[in-house]
Amino acid sequence: MKGHALHAFLRPEALPTVFCPGCGNGLVAGALLRALAQAGIALRQTVFVAGIGCAAWIPSPHFLADSLHVAHGRAIPTALGVKLRRPELCVIVVGGDGDIAGIGGNHLLHAARRNADLLVVMVNNLVYAMTGGQVGPTTPHGLPTSTTPYGNPEYPMDVAQVVAAAGANYVARWTTAHLPQLEKALARALTLEGFRFVEVVSQCPARVGGRLAMAPVEAMKWLRAQSKPVGEAGPEEIAVGEYVVRHRPGLLRTLKEQNHGGA
Numbered sequence: 714m715k716g717h718a719l720h721a722f723l724r725p726e727a728l729p730t731v732f733c734p735g736c737g738n739g740l741v742a743g744a745l746l747r748a749l750a751q752a753g754i755a756l757r758q759t760v761f762v763a764g765i766g767c768a769a770w771i772p773s774p775h776f777l778a779d780s781l782h783v784a785h786g787r788a789i790p791t792a793l794g795v796k797l798r799r800p801e802l803c804v805i806v807v808g809g810d811g812d813i814a815g816i817g818g819n820h821l822l823h824a825a826r827r828n829a830d831l832l833v834v835m836v837n838n839l840v841y842a843m844t845g846g847q848v849g850p851t852t853p854h855g856l857p858t859s860t861t862p863y864g865n866p867e868y869p870m871d872v873a874q875v876v877a878a879a880g881a882n883y884v885a886r887w888t889t890a891h892l893p894q895l896e897k898a899l900a901r902a903l904t905l906e907g908f909r910f911v912e913v914v915s916q917c918p919a920r921v922g923g924r925l926a927m928a929p930v931e932a933m934k935w936l937r938a939q940s941k942p943v944g945e946a947g948p949e950e951i952a953v954g955e956y957v958v959r960h961r962p963g964l965l966r967t968l969k970e971q972n973h974g975g976a
């Protein structure tokens with residue numbers, strides 16, 4: 714699907730997007746729309762659920778699809794409620810690292826453990842961007858942020874690894890500098906059942922790039938240079954690729970089989 718064709722999937726009244734120039738969120742939006750087309754899933758078959766944050770704005774207000782914009786950190790339990798009530802729909806959560814792995818971290822762990830039939834797309838821009846670029850659970854050690862001006866004294870959580878360990882059926886990480894790979898991972902995730910998690914490491918020119926004096930293009934070159942395949946990346950590098958591909962029955966199939974078995 715070419716760039717201009719994407720407009721058919723966007724609300725004209727929401728354009729131009731709310732994102733700052735050079736933000737990675739538009740790239741993630743494009744990859745997700747192309748992946749849906751690749752997987753043969755129409756927007757009318759999908760429901761997007763988002764919390765609060767810049768990344769949470771990707772589906773709502775932009776996509777011409779049903780979407781719920783809920784409290785910060787609570788997108789995953791809301792999405793599970795939608796999926797249990799309307800199992801025929803493809804339910805997709807989109808959110809930031811603070812939203813999904815910070816305030817919503819407990820929901821993330823347990824949805825993965827339950828193998829709940831959701832796709833969660835987490836845009837990891839390394840900070841809580843919308844509120845001013847505060848330090849968060851994925852901020853690299855030493856990175857200066859608005860609340861850690863001398864550098865982050867803590868260490869980040871490897872969210873992809875944690876979600877894989879928690880029991881998800883599919884986990885992958887890419888960056889905005891790997892759009893074809895990202896699109897392929899999203900399309901693959903869309904064809905599987907159970908809990909699927911795709912992390913996208915992304916640039917935030919306003920809250921991170923400015924502090925590092927790094928323009929968006931330079932930030933993307935940096936993301937690419939820092940990335941190594943899963944299993945080969947060092948502690949300071951970004952491990953990209955698939956973490957896990959499992960084919961365990963999703964929560965909904967298990968529930969259905971139990972209910973029919975008991976009938």
Ligand SMILES: Cc1ncc(C[n+]2csc(CCOP(=O)(O)OP(=O)(O)O)c2C)c(N)n1
Nearest residue numbers: 765766767768785809810811812841842843
């Ligand atoms: C319960 C609650 N706590 C805090 C906030 C304030 N808040 C809104 S957006 C946001 C940061 C979101 O960061 P992230 O999820 O990483 O998304 P980004 O803006 O970086 O894309 C915070 C802390 C809120 N809206 N609700």
Ligand code: SF4
Nearest residue numbers: 732733736767917918
């Ligand atoms: S603050 Fe950062 S993440 Fe938010 S729209 Fe601007 S560039 Fe994007």
Ligand SMILES: [Mg+2]
Nearest residue numbers: 809810840842
């Ligand atoms: Mg963030």
